[in-house]
Amino acid sequence: MTTTISNTEKRASDRATDQYSLQTGDDGTTLQHTEQPLREATICVVGLGYVGLPLAVGFAQSNYRVVGYDIDESTVDQLQSGVDTTGDLSDDAIQDGDISYTTDASQISDADYIIIAVPTPIDEDNRPDLSYIESAATTVGSKMNPGSTVILESTVYPGSTRDVLVPALEDASDLTAGEDFFVGYSPERATPGDDAHGLADVVKVVSGQNEKVLDDVATLYESVVDAGVHRAPSIEVAEACKVVENTQRDLNIAFVNELSMALERLDVDGQAVLEAAGTKWNFHDYRPGLVGGHCIPVDPYFFTYRSAQEGFEPELMQMSRKVNESVPDHVAELTIKALNECHKTLRESRVLVLGLAYKPGVGDVRSSKVEAVIDTLQEYEIDIEGFDPFVDDETIEDRFGIHAQQRLSFEGIDAIMLATPHEEFEGLDLEAVSTELAENPALIDVTGTLEEATATDAGFVYRRL
Numbered sequence: 001m002t003t004t005i006s007n008t009e010k011r012a013s014d015r016a017t018d019q020y021s022l023q024t025g026d027d028g029t030t031l032q033h034t035e036q037p038l039r040e041a042t043i044c045v046v047g048l049g050y051v052g053l054p055l056a057v058g059f060a061q062s063n064y065r066v067v068g069y070d071i072d073e074s075t076v077d078q079l080q081s082g083v084d085t086t087g088d089l090s091d092d093a094i095q096d097g098d099i100s101y102t103t104d105a106s107q108i109s110d111a112d113y114i115i116i117a118v119p120t121p122i123d124e125d126n127r128p129d130l131s132y133i134e135s136a137a138t139t140v141g142s143k144m145n146p147g148s149t150v151i152l153e154s155t156v157y158p159g160s161t162r163d164v165l166v167p168a169l170e171d172a173s174d175l176t177a178g179e180d181f182f183v184g185y186s187p188e189r190a191t192p193g194d195d196a197h198g199l200a201d202v203v204k205v206v207s208g209q210n211e212k213v214l215d216d217v218a219t220l221y222e223s224v225v226d227a228g229v230h231r232a233p234s235i236e237v238a239e240a241c242k243v244v245e246n247t248q249r250d251l252n253i254a255f256v257n258e259l260s261m262a263l264e265r266l267d268v269d270g271q272a273v274l275e276a277a278g279t280k281w282n283f284h285d286y287r288p289g290l291v292g293g294h295c296i297p298v299d300p301y302f303f304t305y306r307s308a309q310e311g312f313e314p315e316l317m318q319m320s321r322k323v324n325e326s327v328p329d330h331v332a333e334l335t336i337k338a339l340n341e342c343h344k345t346l347r348e349s350r351v352l353v354l355g356l357a358y359k360p361g362v363g364d365v366r367s368s369k370v371e372a373v374i375d376t377l378q379e380y381e382i383d384i385e386g387f388d389p390f391v392d393d394e395t396i397e398d399r400f401g402i403h404a405q406q407r408l409s410f411e412g413i414d415a416i417m418l419a420t421p422h423e424e425f426e427g428l429d430l431e432a433v434s435t436e437l438a439e440n441p442a443l444i445d446v447t448g449t450l451e452e453a454t455a456t457d458a459g460f461v462y463r464r465l
Contacts, residue, residue: 060097141172355420
């Protein structure tokens with residue numbers, strides 16, 4: 001027999017109400033599709049940050065009607081005025097298609113699909129903080145209509161969709177997941193600042209609470225992701241795959257970071273070692289560096305936290321985190337040693353930090369490990385200045401507590417630290433730069449972007465990880 005939704009629960013839009021019906025049989029309630037074209041669906045993206053905004057724009061450019069919802073009035077005001085708040089898209093792109101931006105939660109009720117893309121940070125004890133998901137789910141649950149499908153994109157530990165998202169949605173809506181509304185999970189994979197690995201270019205992992213929902217969610221994402229989708233057999237598999245991807249990178253980077261520190265004490269050229277080892281066909285090419293950002297330094301804690309709850313402590317993952325968290329102190333130590341070798345008095349030295357964002361090509365300084373390097377150097381009363389072509393001066397001064405150069409100047413500088421290797425820095429004429437610096441300058445090239453021989457020929461004391 002067919003069970004219909006009561007009139008009081010029907011969608012405001014006839015188009016939306018027609019998308020689903022509920023059929024109850026011997027096997028229980030299952031989701032049924034009508035012949036309505038998918039492009040007629042309305043999508044609401046909750047959270048318009050570095051994940052949510054590109055997602056909303058991508059669906060709008062694929063001819064969906066999109067509502068972008070965020071609680072931050074400043075973000076929404078800028079988007080409404082045509083300003084790309086991420087810097088990864090463009091002002092034209094955010095207005096391309098049938099897309100609107102709002103702080104009005106009532107517009108969530110217009111949506112057939114509601115995609116939650118809110119932050120999931122860790123607290124000061126490195127424990128996952130899912131409060132943003134709970135808050136978003138409460139808002140969504142209070143506004144969504146029966147028949148809606150809610151898809152979580154935020155990074156979480158396995159079981160979070162079932163144990164955190166679903167109860168919050170049910171409590172706020174008085175609806176039942178799997179009967180009155182439906183749930184899926186698809187971890188974000190796009191890379192900010194990387195045009196070659198945006199939403200359309202990276203295979204999307206998708207999952208649903210049952211096969212019908214999985215098919216529906218997969219079809220939705222296939223319409224915007226040119227690279228295709230991978231159908232995970234369960235929501236927990238999809239949740240785990242995201243944290244595993246970045247935990248693997250954390251492990252590999254930790255190995256080369258520890259290797260770099262060990263080889264430095266052995267007075268062996270670490271970069272030359274990696275180049276030599278890289279000639280073997282099955283050697284994995286990773287380079288040492290600061291591990292910042294919102295994913296690699298964070299995601300391992302989601303996995304280790306959940307694993308520890310079940311009585312297993314993943315020691316290798318925990319040790320990798322400790323190694324990578326120690327790198328800022330090591331970079332500061334390299335800088336101090338270089339200044340000493342140049343016969344500089346630390347409290348009278350001026351160090352110019354080039355690049356303060358957490359990765360090349362972006363202006364995001366949140367979770368940048370350059371901050372930890374600067375903090376350590378300031379303990380020795382070293383005068384620090386900063387320059388980053390992607391970060392505005394006010395942000396540099398407020399975030400790092402240093403003087404921001406409006407125009408790049410090397411005059412009187414004792415040491416240059418190339419911390420974030422933006423492409424703009426790769427062509428530095430070290431011979432010309434050295435003429436502006438103080439006598440006996442140092443160059444701390446954190447990622448080995450510049451040629452050591454060129455630097456030493458130009459008169460620099462050169463150090464790198």
